[in-house]
Amino acid sequence: MSKVPSFVVGYHGCDRADGEAAAISGAPLRMSNQNHDWLGEGTYFWDSDPRRALEWAEEKKGYHKCKDPFVVGAIIDLGYCLDLSLRENLEFLAGVYKTFERERTALGLKMPVNRDSPNVTSKNKVIRSLDCAIINYVHTLNKRAGLRPFDTVRGLFVEGEPAYPGSEIYHKTHVQIAVRNPDCIKAVFIHR
Numbered sequence: 274m275s276k277v278p279s280f281v282v283g284y285h286g287c288d289r290a291d292g293e294a295a296a297i298s299g300a301p302l303r304m305s306n307q308n309h310d311w312l313g314e315g316t317y318f319w320d321s322d323p324r325r326a327l328e329w330a331e332e333k334k335g336y337h338k339c340k341d342p343f344v345v346g347a348i349i350d351l352g353y354c355l356d357l358s359l360r361e362n363l364e365f366l367a368g369v370y371k372t373f374e375r376e377r378t379a380l381g382l383k384m385p386v387n388r389d390s391p392n393v394t395s396k397n398k399v400i401r402s403l404d405c406a407i408i409n410y411v412h413t414l415n416k417r418a419g420l421r422p423f424d425t426v427r428g429l430f431v432e433g434e435p436a437y438p439g440s441e442i443y444h445k446t447h448v449q450i451a452v453r454n455p456d457c458i459k460a461v462f463i464h465r
Contacts, residue, residue: 281349283318283450284464286330289343295461296345302461305451308385309400312357312426313408315451316458318347320427323464325447336392344464349450350457352424355411358448366407373410395445397432412453424454 285292285302294300306314319326323344330342356362377384385402393399408426415422433445452458 279351280459281320281351281450283320283347283349283452284323284326285316285318285345285347286326286328286333286339287343287345288330288339289341292343292345292463296463299461301455302345302347302458304455308405309402310405310451311401311430312428312449312451313405313412313453315426315453316455318349318450318452320448320450322447325445326464332393345461346464347461348459349425349452350459351427351450352454352457353421355408355423355426357426357428366411369411369414370407372414373407395432397430397445399432422453424452424457426451426453 287295287302291300291303295302302316304314304316310317319329323346326344327342330339330344333339334342357366374384385406387398387403388400389396390399412422414420427448427450429446429448431443431446433443436442436444
């Protein structure tokens with residue numbers, strides 16, 4: 274867990290009407306709470322990557338979840354961040370997984386599973402039900418213990434096809450941020 278000392282610029286792929294309402298009128302951006310969100314509940318941003326945000330919105334249009342693909346940028350204060358690029362946070366998450374698994378087993382419940390999506394060509398297990406459950410469980414445990422809630426969750430994801438033959442660098446690798454505390458979104462602007 275960390276207080277990240279800097280601001281970041283994130284890009285959010287969305288429908289034009291929602292993006293313009295956020296940038297022009299200050300309307301809140303939609304917080305996602307699907308059971309397969311990669312970083313748990315939050316408003317999702319691509320860290321420093323407007324092109325990938327637009328690709329995402331265009332992909333959503335392809336399966337009728339976005340009418341007019343659009344991108345807005347935001348200045349984000351990561352605040353108290355569960356940053357999954359830091360080793361200690363990955364070790365912490367592994368411990369949370371063990372607690373989650375014990376609790377599910379005791380209740381006779383199956384573990385969620387990450388899986389491929391029928392809607393996209395990527396075979397990178399983009400339906401992240403397990404990861405979502407574990408990260409949301411972190412927030413549940415924090416709340417139960419009366420600990421400070423995380424403002425944001427940040428993670429690096431390898432995705433897509435290799436950049437060239439034999440590569441372990443992939444075309445859609447990205448850093449994503451889930452903002453749980455809307456006060457961390459300091460400004461929203463229209464990306465050109």
